[in-house]
Amino acid sequence: MTIATRELRASFAFVERNFNLTKRYWGWEVAWLVYSIAAALAVAFIGVAQDDPGLLQVLVIGTIFWNYLSIVFGFIGETVTWERWEGTLEYTFMAPIRRYTQLVGSTFFAVAYALIQMVIILVVMILFFDLEFTGGNFVTAGVFILLGSLSFVGVGMMAAILPLLYVERGDQMVFVIQSIILLFSGVYYTTDVLPEWMQFVSQFSPGTYVLNGIRGGLIHGTPVTELLHNVWPLVVMGIVLIPLGVYVFGIAERYAKRTGKLKRVG
Amino acid sequence: MIQVMNESKTTPMRAPARQPLRRVGPPPPGEQPALLIEHATKRFVVGRKRKSVVAVNDVSMSIRRGEIYGILGANGSGKSTLIRLVSTLLTLEGGRVEVFGHDVERDEMAVKQLINRVSVDAAFFKKLSPHENLAYAARLYGLDARSARAEAIQILARLGIGEKRLSRPLEQMSRGMQQKVAIARALLTSPTVLLLDEPTTGLDPRSKLDVQTFIEEVRDTHDATIVLTTHDLAEAERLCDRIALINDGRMVAEGTPGELMTMVERDYGKEPTLESVFMTFTGKSLDDDVDEDKDDD
């Protein structure tokens, strides 16, 4: 067996394990799903209240795709926290696998999970609202989901090192990062309504480009080729952040092993 | 529970003795030790005041293939830290550790393939069943999931855990059972060096006996070298070919149980028991040890 197939098979360990965990914690899964649907509907009703189909579209797209991106980010960013909480962190880190194998497995599961949830919410939205995306360019939307996933995986990997470095605060920091991305990415509004300094910051959030791109595609039917200014930042972020994330994760792991931070407490 | 225990009693745990082949004692010159630790040192910086604690201080040991090597010491003396250094979960500050000639730092992957560790707290996904946890282990170690499952059923049956229990969440099992599953999980990967960090702590006498008998069986039937830490001196005497005593991170004595007991009798005029060995070399009685309990691990 070559190293590549061995590692690929090992990465399936994480997919299967997370799938089993999802099954066993199904009560929580239901609770989260209900929350996500309720939150999405609540936001969308703002558009209904304003009697503004355009606003409704902006809000629906924002809430659905933000939900998707934040799940991908959260799953990866919380890999370490989760295992530390279960008490399996040392066990997993002792196994003869490469760290990228673990990250690939976690990513694969996160994307699959987030996609399923996205479809469910989308269906509910369609049942509730008279959504018209005729003339929408679905290829554009698909491309931006793909690129958005890559860049959010990269950001998630960078965030995932925080719980390794800071046993107590790390998870809180991941949560704060997620909130900041939400604020600066124009999830429920376009970023040009933000104060200038916030607009400046929003250029560094992959969320800004993903949402611009998807809105351009679904609402205005713009082809990807006319949205390249939103494509290339995402490509760059994916290409840079994913390898960088794996690399930095390795450094953080060595730091954790030097200072004794893999241990469950202290 | 009682029924399960009886089950395990009817199956003879002991394989036909292969004991005569076992080699005990430090490896002779020229023989590669299963585990070599040379001048290992590990320091932690703890607390707000950044106080430095030397958890393992210049410890050296050379363990022969097939030995069961015991590490005794009071709470906080550095036993678990030493085990973690071998398990690649901590990096060394000084010295070196080699598993069958593979350096833990330079050759980390090779070492990881050769070792496995069972910790005091059975490290499982508590909501997952033993089967699901073991499947995870099998995939991580590149084993075929199906044959690993069959083997796990076999190992656990020998430990008195029936197949029916293997599909229910692990959190529904007693600590003793969890610990047995942890040992089964470690064995699944056929480690050549098995690190057992207090495998019987917190188990009732029956389960303890089961686990101890099983460790003996593993020694006799697998090509495994076992490093064992324990606070149970009878267990150490029963299982260990050689014992090291650690006090405040330093190794203070090493030898076969017999040698150590003879030594305290001869040099210190004490009763030849492991308890007097422990008290002599750690400067603490067993009761102090229990009271102190400053570290949960």
Ligand SMILES: Nc1ncnc2c1ncn2[C@@H]1O[C@H](COP(=O)(O)OP(=O)(O)OP(=O)(O)O)[C@@H](O)[C@H]1O
């Ligand atoms: N990850 C860590 N971070 C900081 N200090 C640590 C860490 N692990 C161990 N220590 C410290 O190192 C010393 C040795 O701890 P260790 O857990 O190795 O002892 P032990 O002999 O296993 O004790 P016990 O019998 O209670 O299990 C203790 O002072 C402990 O507080």
Ligand SMILES: [Mg+2]
């Ligand atoms: Mg310990």
